[in-house]
Amino acid sequence: xxNEECFSAPVESxxxxxxxxxxxxxxxxxxxxxxxxxxxxxxxxRKKKEQYLQPHENVLxxxxxxxxxxxxxxxxxxxxxxxxxxxxxxxxxxxxxxxAIFKSSEMAGFSRERRIATVGLCCAQxxxxxxxxxxxxxxxxxxxxxxxxxxxGSHTQGAQGVSCGxxxxxxxxxxxxxxxxxxxxxxxxxxxxxxFRETDGxxxxxxxxxxxxxxxxxxxxxxxxxxxLENDFSKSCIRWATQNSKACILSLDPSKHQDFxxxxxxxxxxxxxxxxSLGNIYLCDPGIPNKFYKxxxxxxxxxxxxxxxxxxxxx
Amino acid sequence: xxNEECFSAPVESxxxxxxxxxxxxxxxxxxxxxxxxxxxxxxxxRKKKEQYLQPHENVLxxxxxxxxxxxxxxxxxxxxxxxxxxxxxxxxxxxxxxxAIFKSSEMAGFSRERRIATVGLCCAQxxxxxxxxxxxxxxxxxxxxxxxxxxxGSHTQGAQGVSCGxxxxxxxxxxxxxxxxxxxxxxxxxxxxxxFRETDGxxxxxxxxxxxxxxxxxxxxxxxxxxxLENDFSKSCIRWATQNSKACILSLDPSKHQDFxxxxxxxxxxxxxxxxSLGNIYLCDPGIPNKFYKxxxxxxxxxxxxxxxxxxxxx
Numbered sequence: 001x002x003n004e005e006c007f008s009a010p011v012e013s014x015x016x017x018x019x020x021x022x023x024x025x026x027x028x029x030x031x032x033x034x035x036x037x038x039x040x041x042x043x044x045x046r047k048k049k050e051q052y053l054q055p056h057e058n059v060l061x062x063x064x065x066x067x068x069x070x071x072x073x074x075x076x077x078x079x080x081x082x083x084x085x086x087x088x089x090x091x092x093x094x095x096x097x098x099x100a101i102f103k104s105s106e107m108a109g110f111s112r113e114r115r116i117a118t119v120g121l122c123c124a125q126x127x128x129x130x131x132x133x134x135x136x137x138x139x140x141x142x143x144x145x146x147x148x149x150x151x152x153g154s155h156t157q158g159a160q161g162v163s164c165g166x167x168x169x170x171x172x173x174x175x176x177x178x179x180x181x182x183x184x185x186x187x188x189x190x191x192x193x194x195x196f197r198e199t200d201g202x203x204x205x206x207x208x209x210x211x212x213x214x215x216x217x218x219x220x221x222x223x224x225x226x227x228x229l230e231n232d233f234s235k236s237c238i239r240w241a242t243q244n245s246k247a248c249i250l251s252l253d254p255s256k257h258q259d260f261x262x263x264x265x266x267x268x269x270x271x272x273x274x275x276x277s278l279g280n281i282y283l284c285d286p287g288i289p290n291k292f293y294k295x296x297x298x299x300x301x302x303x304x305x306x307x308x309x310x311x312x313x314x315x
Numbered sequence: 316x317x318n319e320e321c322f323s324a325p326v327e328s329x330x331x332x333x334x335x336x337x338x339x340x341x342x343x344x345x346x347x348x349x350x351x352x353x354x355x356x357x358x359x360x361r362k363k364k365e366q367y368l369q370p371h372e373n374v375l376x377x378x379x380x381x382x383x384x385x386x387x388x389x390x391x392x393x394x395x396x397x398x399x400x401x402x403x404x405x406x407x408x409x410x411x412x413x414x415a416i417f418k419s420s421e422m423a424g425f426s427r428e429r430r431i432a433t434v435g436l437c438c439a440q441x442x443x444x445x446x447x448x449x450x451x452x453x454x455x456x457x458x459x460x461x462x463x464x465x466x467x468g469s470h471t472q473g474a475q476g477v478s479c480g481x482x483x484x485x486x487x488x489x490x491x492x493x494x495x496x497x498x499x500x501x502x503x504x505x506x507x508x509x510x511f512r513e514t515d516g517x518x519x520x521x522x523x524x525x526x527x528x529x530x531x532x533x534x535x536x537x538x539x540x541x542x543x544l545e546n547d548f549s550k551s552c553i554r555w556a557t558q559n560s561k562a563c564i565l566s567l568d569p570s571k572h573q574d575f576x577x578x579x580x581x582x583x584x585x586x587x588x589x590x591x592s593l594g595n596i597y598l599c600d601p602g603i604p605n606k607f608y609k610x611x612x613x614x615x616x617x618x619x620x621x622x623x624x625x626x627x628x629x630x
Contacts, residue, residue, distance in 0.1 A: 108513050109506075117432055121602070121623070128621040170604055171619055191424075198423050199604040287436070289485055289514040304486055306443040308436070 080273050082281060082312035084303045090283065090312060091296060092273040095225040095256075101269065101295060105288040112156060115286045116188060119268050120163025122284040123219075123252055126266060126309045127168055130250065131217050146216035147174040149247075151207075151237040153222045154179070154186045157253045160268075161221025162192035164252065166199055175201035178210055180233035207236035218247045220262065223255035225272055254278060270296075271312060281312040395588050397596060397627035399618045405598065405627060406611060407588040410540035410571075416584065416610065420603040427471060431503060433602040434583050435478025438534075438567055441581060441597055441624045442483055445565065446532050461531035462489040464562075466522075466552040468537045469494070469501045472568045475583070476536025477507035479567065481514055490516035493525055495548035522551035533562045535577065538570035540587055569593060585611075586627060596627040 081089045106112060131146050150165045152158035162177055169175040177196055179185060182205060185193065197203065204210060218241045222234040238260050241249055248263040256272040258265075265278035269286045270293075285308045293300055304310055395407045421427060446461050465480040467473035477492055484490040492511055494500060497520060500508065512518065519525060533556045537549040553575050556564055563578040571587040573580075580593035584601045585608075600623045608615055619625055 105513075109510050110513075114432055117429055117602075118436060121433060121436060125623065132621070166604070167602065170600070170602070170617060171621060172617075195424050195604075198420075198425075198606060200606075285485070287482065287485070289481070289510075291513060291515075302485060302487075306447070306486060308440065
């Protein structure tokens, strides 16, 4: 009887409603391929079952990892913190704790698109200061126009990078954005790239085309906070960046597992417990109200004062 | 035969698809009432036909007026300009010319939501500097916490005001946003207000509830650039603001017809030809690439240098 209820309707009655084109479009091929790229020995469920992973390892580069980390003791509880210029404590958190804060703000209407836009703008303000400030960006100062290269992966961090690049380009810098090919981009990066193409900036779709001549600044938006994504694209980018030795590197929203040296790193909302390779640390305000930080406890006060980007000191 | 084709289907076949509730929801009652409020002698099409309007008058407060102004000689062509600190010329434009620039950027993907968010953030940065900067906003400096009142109309300018208020609130100021009642808000203001409600800020739905005690700063986002909308809400707000005499007023994206004195005004993207009542002029970067300003001619260079908000001097 049950089978009859389920299967008695003619197949055609369902076929009318099924839009193959639309369903195919929903399949994010690039993301799946990137996920496969990120695995060394097979799919994640097999690994987890056979426990190939050590507790300190992060191979997957998605929310799943962040959710897993969430269940581990957070760095906040370890008591590690940074200090602001006014000696206020800012706790270092785990990527999972930070992702949970962002997630709850997204549920309340603070879309990821807004956060990407805010981070892009704040990061651009930091960059314009770092590479010369008002003297160098004096309008009409064409012969000193700095060149900035942004290396952007196909994820939220990459989208933040492209957004940052767009603002820098509008402020009279030569900007080159390098992404892993149009068909490998997630929707966030694609959207930001569409806007970036309206500027005078240049888009490079393969690390092989990165400039041979020296550049003024390299911004790495290659890694997600939870993991260092070791795919061919980011490996090639990092090889180019570290060989282009005169240019300083700014890491945007970096992974704590970063294996190359940057001069500066800018964290979004809350710092992770960083390593020496991250260089000088900055923190930028992603525009999320204070209440979303309540999981950090009553003693936490949002530390920006009158600024939107502040330097942090290691303790 | 044609009539038969059109009308032969039974009425019921259309009725099924017609959702009265949804169609009613689409009807923006508040906007229609505001439009009627703005008219003195009747609907716009009658006026236009009978030519009640003089060329210098702006009664309607919508894009239609801006489109009409577009066809008039723009202020740019009059050659009026402001100067930056570096003595770069920034042309004053008509509201219509500026609206056309914004419109073309919207067509290319720079949504109004993004522009509102960018202006809100930049304006908040200016405000935090104007009312005390890093000394006053020192974290933990609770007894000097400033109070800022934002008066926001139901239009893009109002939405920019609410967005600005949200950022200020997150940076430890007491923020009060006054809007003309929930059911009178357009979708842009509603959306920003929803986000504002996640902060510790206060929302007031009638000018009668504005605080009697002195405040530190009043931000007016009451008027659209094309016209001074003389409705009861803005009249009451202005009356309160001018009587609350100790507090300075910052006009956000103001009308050039503004009839009260502000200490500062901040224009978005391009300044209008202002009057003395606008006070000191600032210009903020709405995040639109340089190419969209090409209608201003080859000689125009985006003037921000390394900043996103710059002061302008009257000539």
